[in-house]
Structure formats: C-alpha cells, structure tokens
Amino acid sequence: MKTIAANLKANHTPKSIITYLNNLESKVSKIDTKNVEIIIFPNQACLQDNTFPNFNLGAQNAYPAKNGAFSGEIGLEVLQSLNINHIMLGHSERRGILGESDEFICQKFEFFAAANMRIMLCVGEDSNIKKQGKIAQFLESQLAKIDTSYPLLTIAYEPLWAIGSGVTPTLSEIESVVKILQNLNCKKILYGGSVSEKNMREICSVADGVLVGSASLDSNNFANMISKVV
Numbered sequence: 001m002k003t004i005a006a007n008l009k010a011n012h013t014p015k016s017i018i019t020y021l022n023n024l025e026s027k028v029s030k031i032d033t034k035n036v037e038i039i040i041f042p043n044q045a046c047l048q049d050n051t052f053p054n055f056n057l058g059a060q061n062a063y064p065a066k067n068g069a070f071s072g073e074i075g076l077e078v079l080q081s082l083n084i085n086h087i088m089l090g091h092s093e094r095r096g097i098l099g100e101s102d103e104f105i106c107q108k109f110e111f112f113a114a115a116n117m118r119i120m121l122c123v124g125e126d127s128n129i130k131k132q133g134k135i136a137q138f139l140e141s142q143l144a145k146i147d148t149s150y151p152l153l154t155i156a157y158e159p160l161w162a163i164g165s166g167v168t169p170t171l172s173e174i175e176s177v178v179k180i181l182q183n184l185n186c187k188k189i190l191y192g193g194s195v196s197e198k199n200m201r202e203i204c205s206v207a208d209g210v211l212v213g214s215a216s217l218d219s220n221n222f223a224n225m226i227s228k229v230v
Contacts (some may be wrong), residue, residue: 003154003190003209004200004226005039005120006216007060007088008046018045020219021057027223028054036211036230039086039120040216044074050083056087058120061094064111076115087112090142091122092160118152120211123181124193127161136180148185155186156211162193164213168203169193175206197225201217204229 012020021040028038042048050057063073079087080223086101089112090105105121112119123142125135139157146153155178162168168178174191181189191203194210216222 001034001037002204002229003188004040004229005038005041005058005156005190005192005209005211006222007041007091007192007211007213008043008217009060009213010043011091011217012042012046014046017042017048021048021052024219024223025052025054027220028226031223031227031230033226033230034228038226041086041088047078047082047084050085056086057084058088058118060088060091060150062087062108064108076112076117079117085116086118086120088120088122088156092124092158092163096121096160102142102145108144111151113147113150113199115153116152118154119150120154120156120190121146122156122158122192122211124158124163125158126159130159130161135177139177139180140184143184143186148187151187153186154188154190154208155181156190156192157181157207158192158211165193166194168195168199171202171206174203178207197221197228200225201228 008154039058041060054065063070063075065075067075067077089108094100123139125138129138178189188208190209190211191207195210196215203210
C-alpha cells in the first residue's frame, strides 16, 4: 500500500480548511483508494475531528506531554480528543528554523510511540552533505537514537536542497537512499521534496509513497495527484 501525505505547513485558515477537506473527500470518494493511504497534515489551528472516511488527519507537531504549561504547543490530550493518531516529527523546518535537536526529536518519538501514535519521522541531508558524499553517515546519525523497529513508524526522506526548490533527486538517487534507509532497518519510506503531479508516479515506483508540500495546497490538484497513483 502506498502512502500519499500532504504537509500543508502554515497555510489555510480554520474556515478554508473545512472547504479544502470537504472538497478533497468529495473528490477522493470517486477514486478507488483501497491500495493507497492518504494523510493530511494541517496546521495546528486547522486540526479537525479525524472522521473523514477516505483519509486521515495528522498533526505537524506536538509537545511530548499529555498537556501542561507549554505555551504555543499542543499535547497528546488535544490529539486524542480529535481522534488523531498520526503525527509528523523532525521536519527540516522545525530542525532548522526552530532548532529542534536529534535528542529532542528522539524524546518526542519515545513519548508518542509509548502512546501508540503513528509517527512520520522526517530525515534528510543538505547540499553540503550531498557534495561530500556522506548521505549514509548523516542519515544514520539522525536515526541513531530512534527505534526503527517501531511498527507504526514511517520515514519521510526529504533532502533539504530539494524542498520547495522545484528540483528533485533522480530516480536512481532516491532509490539509493531508500536502500540506505532499509539497511538502517526502516520498513516504510516515503520521499518528499518538490513532489509534483509529473514525478510522483515514478517516485512511488521506488518508494512507499510521497510527502507532498506546496503541490498539495489546492485540494483539486492534490486529488488529481492521488488519482495518478491509485
């Protein structure tokens, strides 16, 4: 089964997300999705009850606590109240912009794994690591403290130099990294970074699915992308 996920980042509003999700549900209900899993990651203000028949909602981030004095964060209690059991951890924007360390991401992983959450963990190298030919060593360091045998773990490989750039690795490069991650005991591996309608089908031929960014912001476009894979 392929996984097609959408990271909406800090886009949409509580009002527009309702239109987005309802339209996506209408479009996807007309597609045979028995062989594909669809996950939408809205921003925190746009989280809704996870009750859509043809896709799941996930959180882009949460603090590793049930609740408490963590201003600007949400905890497990909020996710459980919305029946949300998917969470994204370690996105490069949280690592780079917000300074989340491998240690803190591991802390989050352990907390949400203990709660039996389905975790999508993002990893990926920058252009300097790529030029040095040290992708394997870098990915190993990012996963060093992660229990990759956790059965509800999905790895999203997102090379930093590809995100939002319109540039994607070649199919052979993606396949090479998938093999690196498999050797690190990763069972399910998605690719993310400038995924589009034009390239997602071939990417899905070497990976277990895709994590889509800007191309997923329009629900009509995202539904059309899904139809190319099912």
